Amino acid sequence: MTSIVLYKGNLRTELTHLQSGTVIENDAPTDNHGKGERFSPTDLVATALGSCMITTMGIKANTMDIDLTGTKAEITKIMKSDPRRIGKIIVHLTFPSTLQHLDDKQKQILENTARTCPVAKSLHPDLETDLQITWL
CATH class of the missing domain: 2.20.25 (N-terminal domain of TfIIb)
Known part of the structure; x- marks a missing residue:
């Protein structure tokens, strides 16, 4: 269990x-x-997506000798009514200025890792996800 x-x-x-x-x-x-x-239960689902994105990026970042400390995910959940369900989850990832030194390839690896985290892969394809990324 x-x-x-x-x-x-x-x-x-x-x-x-x-x-x-x-x-x-x-x-x-x-x-x-x-x-x-x-x-709420649906808040937990939406928040789990952001948490999963950051956690899997953290795992990947460790293999690349990158410290993601200070990276933040802001989550917005948008409900639909018929049937009642999560219609859209917006995840806005903000990376701290301490990561300014990363090159485009490193950033792309981390972004792809976020997009393919286990929670993202587990969500129904009808549920729209919008990943927004800010590199400070």
């Missing part, structure tokens, strides 16, 4: 990662009867 999800009532769940014991809670979003006080 990977995790356990426990319904706490009032449209809130508790998620436990079994390997680490880490616990997070999530809520239904305000536009779907929830309080929106925590990540």
Whole structure:
């Protein structure tokens, strides 16, 4: 098993990662009867995409002797209503100025790694993803 999800009532769940014991809670979003006080399930999916992109780039960067510390992903999730689902995820990656020295080939390798991360490969093809990249 990977995790356990426990319904706490009032449209809130508790998620436990079994390997680490880490616990997070999530809520239904305000536009779907929830309080929106925590990540919603679809927020977690969208955020997982950005996290996966940065993590896989970090793995690749380590093999290239590049430190990605300070790289940031800003995530925007856009819902569709019929049927209710994630319609689009925008991931804006910003690389810190400490990476100004990278050449175009190194940047392209990192960008391709982001675009082909496991979460990106797992999403339905109807879900639009928009990767925006800023190199400071």
